[in-house]
Amino acid sequence: MPPFPPEPLVKNRADVLLDFALEALRGGAERVYIVLCDEEVVELEHTSAKSARELAAEVARAKRYRGSLKEVVSQWRRPVYYLHERGIDISRVEIERGSLIVVGDHDGLSQADEEFLAKRAVWVSLGPRPYLSWFCAAYIAAYMRGFAGRRRF
Numbered sequence: 001m002p003p004f005p006p007e008p009l010v011k012n013r014a015d016v017l018l019d020f021a022l023e024a025l026r027g028g029a030e031r032v033y034i035v036l037c038d039e040e041v042v043e044l045e046h047t048s049a050k051s052a053r054e055l056a057a058e059v060a061r062a063k064r065y066r067g068s069l070k071e072v073v074s075q076w077r078r079p080v081y082y083l084h085e086r087g088i089d090i091s092r093v094e095i096e097r098g099s100l101i102v103v104g105d106h107d108g109l110s111q112a113d114e115e116f117l118a119k120r121a122v123w124v125s126l127g128p129r130p131y132l133s134w135f136c137a138a139y140i141a142a143y144m145r146g147f148a149g150r151r152r153f
Contacts, residue, residue: 016054017107018059019134025049027141030098033072034059041067069102069113073120076100082119083136084108087123095124095144103133 021032025047034042049055066068073080079099083090095101102109102121109117117123126139 002060014056015052018130019054020103020137021054021059022047022148023134023137025055026139028136028145029137029141035067035072037067039066041072043067044110069109070116073100073102073117080117082114082117082121082123083125083140084114084123085125085128085130086097087125090126090140090143092123093122093124095140097144101140103136104129105133 017034021034021044024032025044030045032044034044038043040063042059042070043065044055044059047055047058080102080123081093081095081099083103084104102117108114126136131139
């Protein structure tokens with residue numbers, strides 16, 4: 001298995017992926033899927049990491065397999081949400097535990113992935129501005145615990 005991060009595959013964005021995964025797991029996510037550009041999925045569950053650097057060591061030992069966003073979403077049997085600026089205000093949606101929340105990076109997802117998610121996911125938004133994925137993970141975790149209130153950014 002190649003080492004993580006596979007630099008050319010994540011376009012030098014491994015730190016962003018790790019920050020996002022760490023914030024999501026710290027926030028209570030049961031599982032985080034990182035879908036890499038070469039259709040490899042890294043599946044993370046629970047962490048004792050206190051930093052992205054520590055999480056990187058855990059990622060090297062994490063479950064990895066061939067797959068895509070479409071495959072992960074298609075196999076999900078609970079509600080699926082896609083975080084996007086054009087989505088409905090997240091405060092108008094009750095996101096139940098065990099839901100899958102899809103978050104892209106600052107470039108967004110591919111057109112094909114967004115077309116797929118238009119049919120399979122409820123699009124939700126933190127507001128009209130884009131935010132860094134690690135912030136979204138922390139905000140959604142707080143929101144689901146009831147601390148974020150109904151305020152829009």
